[in-house]
Structures are given as structure tokens and as C-alpha cells.
Amino acid sequence: MNVNEIRWSSSEKKVARRAFDTALEVALGETMTELKSKVGAVTTPDDMWEIENYLRQQRRKIDQMFDYRYSQLTVVFGVLIREGYLDESQLVGLSEDKREEIRRFLAWHAKG
Numbered sequence: 001m002n003v004n005e006i007r008w009s010s011s012e013k014k015v016a017r018r019a020f021d022t023a024l025e026v027a028l029g030e031t032m033t034e035l036k037s038k039v040g041a042v043t044t045p046d047d048m049w050e051i052e053n054y055l056r057q058q059r060r061k062i063d064q065m066f067d068y069r070y071s072q073l074t075v076v077f078g079v080l081i082r083e084g085y086l087d088e089s090q091l092v093g094l095s096e097d098k099r100e101e102i103r104r105f106l107a108w109h110a111k112g
Contacts, residue, residue: 006098008070015093016073023085024066031058074098078105 008016038051065083067076080086081102091099 006070006074006101008073009095012094012098013070015091016070016077017068019077019086019090020066020068020073020080022090023080024062026085027062027066027083031062074101075105078102078109082106082109 035051035055038047038054042048042051065076065079077086077091081088088099088102091102
């Protein structure tokens with residue numbers, strides 16, 4: 001299936017948005033937990049600047065990973081499952097074609 005030809009029903013769009021937002025909340029929550037730990041360990045100005053670097057890297061990672069374009073969502077969901085931010089069960093309601101596309105992505109990346 002060509003990702004540019006994927007059609008999303010209104011019910012699938014609701015499922016996708018809910019799953020995407022939940023995964024984003026998990027990713028941001030993990031980042032905040034790590035940030036709090038890092039801030040608590042700050043003892044030098046260099047430590048402070050390391051936190052800035054950490055936040056910049058996390059922002060870049062999250063911005064790249066969380067792309068809510070329908071043409072990209074099957075790949076995005078595959079990445080989010082692989083990274084542990086999402087479970088496939090949260091995608092119940094998507095067509096079997098879309099879920100199979102996500103599974104193929106996961107299988108292909110599991111080989112590498």
C-alpha cells in the first residue's frame with residue numbers, strides 16, 4: 001500500500017489522534033521525569049548547561065518522532081510502538097490494512 005494513497009475514515013482519525021496524543025504524553029512524561037532527576041543532581045554550571053543540551057536533544061527527538069500527517073502515521077505508529085511509547089492495542093479501530101502496514105514496519109526493523 002502506498003502511504004500517499006491511505007484513506008482515513010473519521011472514526012480512524014479519532015483512534016489515531018487518541019493514540020498519538022497518549023504516546024506523546026508518555027514521551028513527554030518520561031522526559032520530564034528524567035529532567036527532574038538531572039536537575040536534582042546539578043552541582044556545577046557545566047551540569048546546568050548539560051541540562052540545556054539534554055532538553056534540546058529531547059525536543060529534536062520528539063519533534064522528529066511525532067509527525068501527525070496522515071501520510072506518515074503508519075510509520076509514526078510503528079516507531080512509537082518500537083520505542084515503547086505506544087502499544088498496538090491502542091490502535092484497535094484502524095483498518096486491518098493500516099495495522100498490517102505497521103506490523104510490516106516493525107518486522108522489517110526487527111531484522112536490522
